[in-house]
Amino acid sequence: MSGPEGMRDAAAAGRFALQRCTACGRAQYPPREVCAACLSDRLAWQVAEALPGVLLARTVLHHSHEERFRPRLPLGIGLVRLAAGPVVLCFAPVPRTIGDAVQVRAALDETGTPVLTAR
Amino acid sequence: MRNRRDIVAAVPVTVPYARRSGHGAAWFLARALALLLEGSGLDKRAIDGLCAASFTLAPDTAVAFTQHVGLSPRLLEWLPVGGACGVVALRRAARAVAAGEAEVVACLAGDTANATSFRDLIAQFSRFSREAVHPYGAGGPNASFALITAAYMHATGATREDFGRLCVAQRANARANPLALLRDELTLDAYLAARPIAEPLHLYDCVMPCAGADGFLVMSRARAARLGLSGVRLLGAIERYNAFPDDPVPLTGGWAIDQAALWRQAGLGPEAIDVLQTYDDYPVMSLIQLEDLGICGKGEGPAFIRRHDLTLAGDRPHNTGGGQLSAGQAGAAGGFLGLVEAMRQLLGTAGARQVATARHALVSGFGMINYDRGLCSAACVLAAP
Ligand SMILES: [Zn+2]
Numbered sequence: 201m202s203g204p205e206g207m208r209d210a211a212a213a214g215r216f217a218l219q220r221c222t223a224c225g226r227a228q229y230p231p232r233e234v235c236a237a238c239l240s241d242r243l244a245w246q247v248a249e250a251l252p253g254v255l256l257a258r259t260v261l262h263h264s265h266e267e268r269f270r271p272r273l274p275l276g277i278g279l280v281r282l283a284a285g286p287v288v289l290c291f292a293p294v295p296r297t298i299g300d301a302v303q304v305r306a307a308l309d310e311t312g313t314p315v316l317t318a319r
Numbered sequence: 320m321r322n323r324r325d326i327v328a329a330v331p332v333t334v335p336y337a338r339r340s341g342h343g344a345a346w347f348l349a350r351a352l353a354l355l356l357e358g359s360g361l362d363k364r365a366i367d368g369l370c371a372a373s374f375t376l377a378p379d380t381a382v383a384f385t386q387h388v389g390l391s392p393r394l395l396e397w398l399p400v401g402g403a404c405g406v407v408a409l410r411r412a413a414r415a416v417a418a419g420e421a422e423v424v425a426c427l428a429g430d431t432a433n434a435t436s437f438r439d440l441i442a443q444f445s446r447f448s449r450e451a452v453h454p455y456g457a458g459g460p461n462a463s464f465a466l467i468t469a470a471y472m473h474a475t476g477a478t479r480e481d482f483g484r485l486c487v488a489q490r491a492n493a494r495a496n497p498l499a500l501l502r503d504e505l506t507l508d509a510y511l512a513a514r515p516i517a518e519p520l521h522l523y524d525c526v527m528p529c530a531g532a533d534g535f536l537v538m539s540r541a542r543a544a545r546l547g548l549s550g551v552r553l554l555g556a557i558e559r560y561n562a563f564p565d566d567p568v569p570l571t572g573g574w575a576i577d578q579a580a581l582w583r584q585a586g587l588g589p590e591a592i593d594v595l596q597t598y599d600d601y602p603v604m605s606l607i608q609l610e611d612l613g614i615c616g617k618g619e620g621p622a623f624i625r626r627h628d629l630t631l632a633g634d635r636p637h638n639t640g641g642g643q644l645s646a647g648q649a650g651a652a653g654g655f656l657g658l659v660e661a662m663r664q665l666l667g668t669a670g671a672r673q674v675a676t677a678r679h680a681l682v683s684g685f686g687m688i689n690y691d692r693g694l695c696s697a698a699c700v701l702a703a704p
Pocket of ligand 1: 221222223224225226235236237238239240
C-alpha cells in the first residue's frame with residue numbers, strides 16, 4: 201500500500217504510520233508510490249503511538265473553502281518537522297512558538313480520513 | 320539558428336479582468352488571440368506557434384483550443400506551471416523561433432471565474448494537496464502561504480508593516496492602471512486593520528481571484544520590423560522545478576540556483592534593472608524573489624522594503640501596474656501580468672504609469688503550490704527596443 205490506506209488503517213487504531221523506504225531507509229510524507237530519494241518501490245509503514253518533532257510554523261485559519269470546517273474556525277494549523285525527517289502539515293490546536301518540541305499523533309476524522317495533530 | 324538576442328516579444332495585450340464572468344476560459348484566450356491579431360495586423364494563418372496556459376480550460380488543453388479557434392500551429396506548448404507560465408512561454412517561444420521551429424508564436428494565458436470555479440480548482444489541484452492539506456480545512460493557497468510567511472517573519476524579523484509597505488506601494492501604482500480591479504486608496508493603517516484570513520495573512524495580503532487574459536507575440540526582430548512592430552528583447556531567462564526539496568520550509572526558491580546564469584546571459588547585473596516585476600501571489604513571495612534574484616541579499620527583503628520606494632515615482636519601481644494584489648489574479652494570467660506590464664514599460668506604452676527611465680526589466684514567476692510549496696520558478700531579463 202503506497203497511498204493513504206496504510207495511514208488510514210493505523211490511524212483507525214490511533215497510531216501514526218509513517219512511510220519509510222526499506223532500500224535506503226528514508227522516511228517521507230505525504231506518502232508516495234516510490235521513494236523520492238532512491239526511487240525504490242519497497243516502502244513500508246513505520247507505526248508509532250506518536251512521533252516527536254519541532255514546530256516550524258503555525259497559522260490560525262479564519263476562513264476555509266471547505267464548508268464542513270467553517271463551524272470549527274478559527275482553526276490552528278502547523279507545520280512540524282518530524283525527528284524522523286519529513287515535514288507534516290497538521291492540526292496545531294495549542295498556541296506554541298516556532299522551535300517548540302511537539303508530539304504528532306494520528307486519528308481518523310468524521311469522514312474516515314487520517315489526520316495528524318501536534319500538541 | 321538565430322541568436323536569442325534577435326528574438327523579440329511584442330504586442331502585449333490584456334482582456335480586461337472582471338470579478339466574475341459568464342464566459343468560459345476559451346472565450347478569454349480567444350479574445351486575447353484576437354487582440355494579438357488586431358495589434359499586429361497579422362492574419363490568423365501566420366500564427367504557427369502557440370504557448371498557452373489556463374486552469375479553467377479543463378478538461379481541454381491547448382490542443383483542443385487549436386480546434387476551438389481554428390489554428391494549425393507547428394509548435395504547441397501547454398504550460399501547467401501556474402504563475403511561472405509567462406516567463407516559461409516567452410523562453411520556449413524564443414527558443415523555438417531561434418531554432419526555426421516557428422516564425423510567430425502567440426503566447427496566451429487566461430481563465431474565467433464564477434461562484435464555483437475557484438473551489439473546483441483547489442479541490443482538484445494535486446494529489447498531495449488532496450491527501451495532506453484538504454483534510455485540515457487548509458485547501459487553497461492561503462494556509463500554505465500563511466505558514467511560509469510565519470516562518471519567514473521568524474527567520475528574518477519581517478513585520479506586517481514590511482509586507483504592508485509593499486502592498487500599499489502596489490496599490491498606489493494600480494491607481495494609475497485602468498486595468499487594475501482594485502484602485503481605491505490603501506493606507507498602511509487600513510492594511511494593518513484588515514480582517515485576518517490565515518494569520519499572519521490578512522485581507523490585503525491575499526489576491527482576489529478574477530477572470531481575464533493576457534497575451535503577447537514572439538518573433539524575430541526582422542519579422543517584427545517588417546510588421547512595423549517594436550518588441551522588447553529577451554536578454555536571458557531561467558526556469559527551475561522543485562528546487563531545494565529538502566528545505567523544511569521553502570524560504571528559498573529556484574531563482575537562487577539560476578540567478579547567476581540569468582545575469583550572465585543578460586550581460587548585466589541587478590543594478591541595471593529599472594523596473595521590477597515579481598510574482599506577488601502573497602507579499603512574502605515578492606520578498607523572496609527579490610532576495611533570490613540578487614536584487615538584495617538573502618534575508619534582506621525586509622530591509623530592502625524599508626529602504627526603497629517601490630512606487631512609480633520611487634527609486635525601485637516594482638509591480639508597476641499594481642501587481643496581482645491590486646490588478647486581481649486571473650488564474651494563469653497571473654503568470655503573464657508582470658511580463659505584459661514590463662513589456663509596456665519598456666515599449667513606452669504604459670501611459671500614466673510610465674517609468675521614464677525604463678530600459679531594463681526583471682520579471683519573475685512562481686507557481687503551483689503542491690502540499691507545502693510552489694514548485695515552479697522562472698525569471699527573465701528584458702530590454703527596451
Ligand atoms: Zn529509498
